[in-house]
Amino acid sequence: MKRLLKKGKRSILRGIFSRTTIIVFLILLQIFILISSVIWFRQYQIHFQILGILMMSGSILYLINSQMDTLSIITWLLVILPFPHLGTLFLIYTKQDWGYRELKSLIKQSTQAIKPYFEQDQEILDKLKKSHARTYNLAQYLHRSGGFPVYENTRVTYFSNGETKFEALKDQLLKAKKFIFLEYFIIAEGVMWGEILAILEQKVKEGVEVRVMYDGMLEFSTLSFDYVKRLQKIGINAKVFSPISPFVSTYYNYRDHRKILVIDNKVAFNGGINLADEYINQIERFGYWKDTAVMLEGEGVASFTLMFLQMWSTTNRDYEFALYLLPADSSIEAKGYVIPYSDSPLDHDKVGENVYIDILNQARDYVYIMTPYLILDSEMEHALKFAAERGVDVRIVMPGIPDKKVPYALAKRYYPALMESGVKIYEYTPGFVHAKVFVADNIKAVVGTINLDYRSLYHHFECATYMYQTDCIADIILDFKQTIKMSRRVTRSTLKKEKFSTKIIGIVVKLVAPLL
Known part of the structure; x- marks a missing residue:
């Protein structure tokens, strides 16, 4: 006792x-x-x-x-x-923005340092310009905004859930020979991270360089404050992005929401799936956890390698980027074009939102969207409504079981105006949708980390993969159609039946939507 x-x-x-x-x-x-x-x-x-x-x-x-x-x-x-x-x-x-000027300066320096390493093959760009002028214009924008090249010969595999991504990820980790880079918003101890960590420890013993970077908010939620030291003890070079300090600062707004895993500059993973057990439905949170990811093989992997190194170098100014740009697998031949890109809240260029709006504005037949949150600024709301009013079939799949009550109530305040313009909204009945997917007209798609809310579009570091005429787009469309079958259509009748408390919360909270 x-x-x-x-x-x-x-x-x-x-x-x-x-x-x-x-x-x-x-x-x-x-x-x-x-x-x-x-x-x-x-x-x-x-x-x-x-x-x-x-x-x-x-x-x-x-x-x-x-x-x-x-x-x-x-x-x-x-x-x-x-x-x-x-x-x-x-x-x-x-x-x-007192409290983050140093971060802004470091981000600017590392961004400038890495730009020369983003090499654009002019023949690819010229080819795109001749045959697909509208996509060429977007490629030009992404290249100007962050130096991001457009690639051919990049095979993309789409994962419609965390379980399949997890198995592929482990297989690829075991093949690593030179380096493994991981950058994730959430890492939580459990089955998923435990199995990954065991492989990383094994690879360190084999002489593979392993780097792990995670967002500082984890020190308040899933990981201990000494977790970096614990990883370093087993030979993993670890780092916390924007650790929490005891001073009031806008610094807390700028979180690293990206999910990147790169292996030997030959394979890269990107999407909404973090390294925690709910993402592979090992534990149940908010019903079935629906999420998506992509795996890149080939030339396009280089952009994710550079994106990781750019963020990593913000604290130590280690600009030895060329060492990790190992030759891509020359045997890979794949259809279409791929543009991996990132978005920073510190450059005042809304890259993530602009790509989404371009897809909506250029669409002819349909745009299908999966997103966990719907907190829209006037530009995004207008783009969604205008696309539907032009006759484009705009469909949005939202969670049926929310992870956060307030954003869920707020999202419903946008439903009536969107539906009035012809946007079709669905709620995934088995559980929570965490996927961030746009697919349009059977020819273009985006899979990444960027939600349709103020935090993703304005305040977080994000990344995504833009695909044009790639083979995996057919898999994305199929997954969306299957997801729709498991979703209920939102109508005026269902909105009227919402709880009174949900309606009141939505009305009140919409006044401060940009702060959420």
Whole structure:
């Protein structure tokens, strides 16, 4: 009994004095000091009111003349008008982005350093221009925005769930000879990560270089603060992207939401599937977990190798990129074109959203979409509605069982307007859809990490694979049609039957949609 009490006491003390508790306490303390300062200044009532009017006026002028979308401006006004002092200070703080300037500088340096290594074969580009002008224009945009080349001779395999991707991933890891790079938003200890880690440890013993990078938010959720050291002890070079610090900062917005695995510059995996047991339905969370991924083999893998190295080098400025650009498998011959690309929240170029909008604007017959979230800015909402109004068959598959109640309620606020324009919306009855898929007209598709919400489109580091006339597009279409069969169609009647609480939450939360 005494041992149990001592053990319980030690656990409580570890919880109280843990890094997580200290960070949360210091952040709350900073917020308390800020609010207390504003309250203290209120004793100077007249001066305080005049200052508030000036701050509010300046904020309104700034917002009206900014390049923000309309909904973001409205959201800021709803914060500033009732609370001019705190609201304006928050706006200034957000727009100055104190706390991430160093990150922005490092990202800029590594991006510039890696651009020369993205080599575009001009013959491929010329060929694309002659036969497929619209896709050529998108390829030109992606090349200008991040240097991303368009490739031929890249075989793409599509996985319609996490289980099949997991088996293929293990097979490819076992073939590694030179290096293995992993960059994931979520890694959680369990069956999936345990089997992968065992292979990585084996490969380290064989002399293969292994690097693992994961987002700093995991230190609050699935992994311990010392996990990097634990990986280093077994020979894995590990790194946390944007670790959590005890200071209030917009730094927390910019998460690494990418999922990249590269092996010897010959094979790359990309898609929505993280390294946790729910993604392979080893454990059940929100019913059956529906997700997707792609595996690239051939020339296009080089872009994912470079994307990983670019993010890795943001902290140590290791620019030895050429060492890892091993020759691609010359025996691979595949139809179509592939453009792997990434999106950064720090360059103010909405690459992920622009690619989606281009697909919608260029579509002639249909656009099929799978996404876990639907929190749209005015541009994306207009593109979806306009495509449907032009007669394009636009279909969106959403989760039937949500992982987060508030975003789910908010998504339903967009349904009526989309449906009015002709967009067809479905909810996947077996469970949760985490896939991020666009496929259009039997000829083009995107599979990646980019959700249809503000976080993915504005605040996260993301990546995806654009495919044009590749063989695997037929598999993506088939998977979508099978998913539709297991989904219920949303109608005005079903929307009316929604819980009153869901409707109220959606109405209220839409006021602050850009903050979610």
